[in-house]
Amino acid sequence: MxxxxxxxxxxxxxxxxxxxxxxxxxxxxxxxxxxxxxxxxxxxxxxxxxxxxxxxxxxxxxxxxxxxxxxxxxxxxxxxxxxxxxxxxxxEVRRVPTIDEFPQDNEWVIRERAWRERTGQL
Incomplete structure (x- = not known):
């Protein structure tokens, strides 16, 4: 209850x-x-x-x-x-890293950045 x-x-x-x-x-x-x-x-x-x-x-x-x-x-x-x-x-207090903190030349980071841009998240 x-x-x-x-x-x-x-x-x-x-x-x-x-x-x-x-x-x-x-x-x-x-x-x-x-x-x-x-x-x-x-x-x-x-x-x-x-x-x-x-x-x-x-x-x-x-x-x-x-x-x-x-x-x-x-x-x-x-x-x-x-x-x-x-x-x-x-x-619990925790920080959420941003995409900018990851290697920008990584294929998967590039794909995620493109997705975030397409969906208005950047």
Whole structure:
């Protein structure tokens, strides 16, 4: 059972999302479905093995994600500290490398850059 009523949680998260939007840093934000509805593809053997998720020993799973465009790790951490999370929740902060950080003469990087340009992502 959820500790916070669903409507209250939506309002709280909505207000935080609005702050991110007003600050001009929000790129994407999505909730994730219950981990029992997913699958795990394990590449530990000769052929990939698909099993119902989540990993059997997993104790901590993320319920969603934010993708923000900020100037520094410190700024990302400042936003993460403001996340309206419930007691005991955790938030992982990781940088997403840009395509510009990969070798620009690599065939696959060239193809991806062309795809991103065609789809308006560059």
């Amino acid at each position: 959820m500790a916070t009523p669903f409507e209250e949680m939506l309002e709280t998260m909505g207000r935080f999302n609005e702050e991110l939007i007003r600050a001009g840093v929000l790129v994407a934000a999505e909730g994730l479905d219950d981990p029992t509805q997913g699958v795990v593809v394990d590449f530990g053997g000769e052929a990939p093995v698909v099993t119902d998720g989540p990993y059997g020993e997993t104790k901590e799973l993320f319920g969603g994600f934010y993708l923000i465009d900020v100037a520094s790790k410190e700024e990302a951490v400042q936003w993460a500290r403001r996340l309206p999370a419930s007691a005991g929740a955790k938030c």
